[in-house]
Every structure is written in C-alpha cells, then in structure tokens.
Amino acid sequence: MKTRKIERTRLVPHTVDGVTEMVLDREHIEVPAPPRDWDHIVRTAVTVGAIILVTASLAWTTASIGDLLAAVTISVVAYAAAVAFDASWIMCMGVEWLLRYDPERAQIARRAGRWALAVSMGAVFAHGYLIADTWVIGAVGAAVSALAKGGWSMAMRVHARPLDPRTQQWVAARRAKVDGQLAMIPIRRELQRGEALVDAEQRSLTSDPDRGSADPDQSGPNPQSGSGNPAPPPNGPMTVKDAVRTAKDSGITDPDAVLRYVRKVADANAKPETVARYIRLAG
Structure with a gap:
C-alpha cells in the first residue's frame, strides 16, 4: 500500500x-496515500485541451482574416478587427456557460454563438480560397474554428450539472427573488436622488424672499387670526406621524419647519429621516 x-x-x-x-x-x-482521481485528471486534461484549441483557433482566425482585411486597410486595424470574429463566438460560449442553469436565456447565447462561428468560418474560407485559389485550403482553414468550438462544447458538457425540471423551476424561482432584490438597489438609489432633488427645489422655493419666509415660526402665532404653528391637540401628546400630518394640513411644507414642529409637539428627539419618511407618506 x-x-x-x-x-x-x-x-x-x-x-x-x-x-x-x-x-x-x-x-x-x-x-x-489516496488513489489517483482519474476522473479529475481526465476532466482537467479535457479543459486544458479545449483552452489550447480555442487559443489556436483565435490565433489562426486572426492571422487569416487580418491578412484578408489588410488588402483594404492598414495592418494594425485589419488584425484588430480580425480578433472580433472568433472572439464573438468565444464570448457567446462564456455567456452560455454562465447561464447553464437558465436554459431559455442560454439558448439565445447558443444561437448567437453558432451564427458568429458561421461568419468566422466564412471569412477564413474566403481568405484561403482567394490566396490559394482552391476551396480545399479554405475549407481546412475554416474547420479550425469548428473544431475549437466543438472541443470547448465537450469541455462544457463535462463540467455541466444538469437539473431535473422541478429543481430547475426551484432555481428559477429563487433566482427571480434575488434578481428582484438586486434590481431594487439602483431603483432605490434613483428614487433617493429624485427625492433629494425635490427637497432641494422645495427649499429653494420656500427660501425665495419674494415668496416670504419659509419658517412659519418666525412670525409667531397670531391669536386673533389663528395663523402660525397649529397648537397641540387637547387630548395629550401627539405621535410623530400625527404631528407631521397636522403640520402638512396646516400648510407647513418646508421639511425643516415640519421637523421643528414635530420636535415641539411630539418628540424632542425625533429623527430627520423618520420625519422625512412620514412627509412622503402624507403626500
């Protein structure tokens, strides 16, 4: 042993x-010593072989199509554009791998990869046919990309973990919930930015000297006209929510003035974010 x-x-x-x-x-x-894990060794060898095939295909396609396009433009631009031909279907296969547990979305990447491969093979075939004046050279050159894609597809199948229909539905439901939570992050940020702009606009309007003072406390209550800050209700202290609603109903729109009123009649330690939230709920 x-x-x-x-x-x-x-x-x-x-x-x-x-x-x-x-x-x-x-x-x-x-x-x-544990026995050799031949399955892992073969799986690693298949993956390395697929990477070598894809790298060789990318180099061959870039050289062939770059030489073809160099006839109509400068070499640097021609070879840079040639990279896009094989890079397109390679990128589609990467997307297909990332979406391997979402068959519907992966199908789109799979179809796009096949079309990109066909375009790349056609360009390589055109180069071989024009240079050697025979279709055999073009066909052999075009087959390089097909072999590379086939090898990478086999490597993906080796690493794939197929799911049964029920488990697939469970994964889709869980992913939908997580995706919804992730989608709400930028939405909340956008709403917060919008609310901040609205608050800033309201402050600028209420602080305009032509429109009068924004703070209703500056002039103080007028016992004869009943204007000024509304008095606390006779049945005892207010809640923060009721104080905000009372201030809104009394015509107090400036958030700072509402906060001062809430701290005066309801809670001296009321938080600005709590008052702002109740202001939004009160409309």
Missing part, C-alpha cells in the same frame, strides 16, 4: 525552571 508523509502539529506542555507552557510540537507521520 502506498503511503505519504504529512506533518502533524499539536500543543504539548513544556516545563523550564518549574514554569510550564504549552508549546507547538511538530512530527511527520506516514498515512495511506
């Missing part, structure tokens, strides 16, 4: 001059 050495560490007591401390003790022991 094959064995292998491993290092094992443990804490042991060690005493010097009557003082004992726990120190780290290291020792090497032999344990049975």
Whole structure:
C-alpha cells in the first residue's frame, strides 16, 4: 500500500525552571496515500485541451482574416478587427456557460454563438480560397474554428450539472427573488436622488424672499387670526406621524419647519429621516 508523509502539529506542555507552557510540537507521520482521481485528471486534461484549441483557433482566425482585411486597410486595424470574429463566438460560449442553469436565456447565447462561428468560418474560407485559389485550403482553414468550438462544447458538457425540471423551476424561482432584490438597489438609489432633488427645489422655493419666509415660526402665532404653528391637540401628546400630518394640513411644507414642529409637539428627539419618511407618506 502506498503511503505519504504529512506533518502533524499539536500543543504539548513544556516545563523550564518549574514554569510550564504549552508549546507547538511538530512530527511527520506516514498515512495511506489516496488513489489517483482519474476522473479529475481526465476532466482537467479535457479543459486544458479545449483552452489550447480555442487559443489556436483565435490565433489562426486572426492571422487569416487580418491578412484578408489588410488588402483594404492598414495592418494594425485589419488584425484588430480580425480578433472580433472568433472572439464573438468565444464570448457567446462564456455567456452560455454562465447561464447553464437558465436554459431559455442560454439558448439565445447558443444561437448567437453558432451564427458568429458561421461568419468566422466564412471569412477564413474566403481568405484561403482567394490566396490559394482552391476551396480545399479554405475549407481546412475554416474547420479550425469548428473544431475549437466543438472541443470547448465537450469541455462544457463535462463540467455541466444538469437539473431535473422541478429543481430547475426551484432555481428559477429563487433566482427571480434575488434578481428582484438586486434590481431594487439602483431603483432605490434613483428614487433617493429624485427625492433629494425635490427637497432641494422645495427649499429653494420656500427660501425665495419674494415668496416670504419659509419658517412659519418666525412670525409667531397670531391669536386673533389663528395663523402660525397649529397648537397641540387637547387630548395629550401627539405621535410623530400625527404631528407631521397636522403640520402638512396646516400648510407647513418646508421639511425643516415640519421637523421643528414635530420636535415641539411630539418628540424632542425625533429623527430627520423618520420625519422625512412620514412627509412622503402624507403626500
């Protein structure tokens, strides 16, 4: 039986001059060696082979199509544009892999990859046919991309984990909930930016000297006309929500003025964000 050495560490007591401390003790022991995982080795070899095929195809396609396009433009631009031909179907296969648990969306990437591969093979075939004046050279050159895509497709199948229909529906439902939560993040940010702009606009309007003062407390209550801040109700202290609604009904629109009123009649420690939320709910 094959064995292998491993290092094992443990804490042991060690005493010097009557003082004992726990120190780290290291020792090497032999344990049975696990058998080779040939499935993992073959899977790794298939993946590496697929990567080599894709890299070779990308280089070959870029060289062929770049040489073809160099007849009508400068070489740098021609070879840069040639990269797009194989890069397109390679990117589609990457998207297909990321969407492997969402068959409907993966199908779109799969179809787009096939069309991109066809375009790339056609361009390589055109280059070989025009340069060598024979269709055999063009066909052989075009087959390089097809072989690379086939090899990568096989590698994807090796790593794929197919799901049964019920599990697929469960994954789709869970993903829909998570996607909805992720989608709400930028939506909330957009709404917060919009609310901030509205608040700033309201402050600028209420602070306009031509429209009068924005703070109803500056002039103080007028006992004869009944204007000014509304008085607290006779049945006791208000809640923050009721105080905000009372202020809104009394014509107080400036958020700072509403906050001062709430702190005066309801809660002296009322938080601005709480008052702002009730202002939005009160419309």
